Amino acid sequence: MASTMALCMVAACDAAAELPGAISWSGTLTLELRDSAEVVLTVAPDGDAVRVAVTPTASYGLLEVRKPLVADGRVASFPEVGASLYTAKFALPAVSDGPCGAEAISLAMSLHRDGENRMVLGGLTAYCGANRFHGTPVRILRLAGELTPG
């Protein structure tokens, strides 16, 4: 499912209010172990759609510090193993002194959750080029930590 990408200029947690009946999971995940990202996953009642908000504390030449990234993504379920994968895509502008230089950045989030555990692990995978969410990544920023409901 194609994501609707948008850069959010409001508080990330407001995203939940736009999806009546949605269930929100939030928490502070480690970002590349030393830094962190506030993550809010607002899962639509159908369980398939999710609004994702990620607010990083470091840029890595890819992100804007403390500016929420918000996108509509999806929840890929794996019923035979009881797992979920939260995914979203973010279209980011070029950062001249970053690893993609003058190229725009395509950033994909993939967060894996096993069963009902609160632990999620995955990352933000950066590809150089606009609307290019595959190929050889220029960087994978690791995310890990617990998300709690409500």
Add this chain to the structure above:
Amino acid sequence: MGIGARPGRWWMSPVRWSSLVCVGVSLAAGPAAEAAQKFALGMFHFNVQYVCGGTTGFLVNPDPTLDLDNDALEDRIIEESLAPVVELYEKHPSWGVDIEMQGYMLDVIAARHPALLDKLRALTNSGQLDVVSFHYSDQLFLGYPTEDWERSQELTRASFDRHGVALSRTVFCQEGQAAPGMAARMKERGYRTLVWPKNLWSFQHGDFDAEPLYQLGDVFMIAGAKGVSKTVNGESLEVAWTFFGDGELLATGDLDPYLVEFFFVKPELVAKYEAGLEALEAQGYRIASVDQYVTEVSRKVTATEAPKLLDGTWQPASTGGIKRWLGGSGLWLTQERDNHVRSLGAVAHRELVAAETAAKVSGIDAREKLDGAWRLLLLGQVTDGSGINPFRGEIQYAVSHVAEALRLAREVIDEAKGKLGHAAVVVDPAQGTVTHASGGAADADELSAAGMSIEPPIKLVIDAGGRAVTETWARLGEGHTRVSITFAAEGASTISVTFPGTLEPAFEVGLALDDSGVATVERAAYAFERFHFALPTGWIGLGGGRFLIKDMARCHLAAEIEREAAGVLVEDKTAASSESQRWVFHILEGSAAEAAALAKSVNVARRLVR
């Protein structure tokens, strides 16, 4: 330094053996005999994923000089440990040597160290230096279906071709992974000689005097790090190993890349090693690559048939064999999560296989996307994601790569669904079909069906580590049952289940790179007390015509057997105490061939509803 005082593998550093071997050679060499043929071999195993993801976060406190990101750590390995070894041999054009690396490392060298690539290209094309590579990522290929290695092998070969570096006919692998099933795959792809680690041999058959050359199926094999002293047709043949282990450790003084503060080339140590080789050369030794040695010796001797060997890694006594990567714990106990890392790799394998089928049936052009996803999966299957002593950064490296591969695979399946006009589909890779899913019970195959709830047909011994546990059995078909074991959160990190069996002289098991094959293990033929199998497609015999098949996407842990006792133990010593786990196994009453076939349908080419 802080918490990471002695991380990684220092305590089992292979270079220590090579030192011993080298000393042994010096003592044993004696005066050079006129008729003697003497070879001095060296196998430098390099791994640019030694600390995959880099050292950032390894120590408790941030330190910009010690927190190296993935690329910076890779560069350090190449500059401080690989380049000095290459330059050493460049100075001695008559010396041969083997430098093993994953295909990915060659890509990194090409991208960021072009001058070194030029040297590798020149030295391999002249035949002096053998660059050995069997896999693209330093992945646990013994633990996954053959297709994953095949994809890896294709990437490796493409990398060598792209960069103009000759790929050696010799094979040695990450963590000394070796398996009898490699022989056929090697032959198919033009490899000639497998270097089998001596410790993996002696663990299975006891100490031994190495023959100059072995035959393993259709390829040659030699015993790695095991010297040879034989008289062949009246002529003395001596083989010494001057190095066999992590190549990173030679130039840096036995310090590994976790120790960033100290991981720098020490020229005096390289010079010392060089002097040792010169001394051997003066004693009549030819400093040779394995391929050069095999070319010479194969003209003089008939290869001895290799004994029955089983899959494993190069230090089985200290790592519990492959268990260290499939449920065994290391130094950073609370950070490890072996089953999560390895079972997620199995989930992604299934999804990518299904995505390949979906793309083909729908006719969408997803090749580039799928190729990228496979590459990420292989990187994510890196051994260091679950052993020997992985810290959380390496674990997260593995999971983040696999998770992204999984996202791409699902995206391809979704595109295929759109092209086919189905909201939901059943993807059957074994049949090569994608059909409309009704959303009802008819979509489920025998493996996923609820089945008929039954009383346990066999009594399991479950150690739940103080957690609440449930055991649920279902009958799925004639002679086919499934058990689901749920370990609730809050409990010890060690959980296990023992499946009872029937002690028989032999049992059957599926080994690596031979998904359809049946290996028979004659218990009396081996010296070990217990052994651990990765079960790359999931199955092992319990005796009495009963077979255990693990659902690798739920439970991808080693199967432990005892030579003199029945039963199979599956254990995870790295279960996160705050998280639940659900393990699923199938039990089949039938033949080994039927077990192998069922295992393939569970783990190799799984039918999925998407």
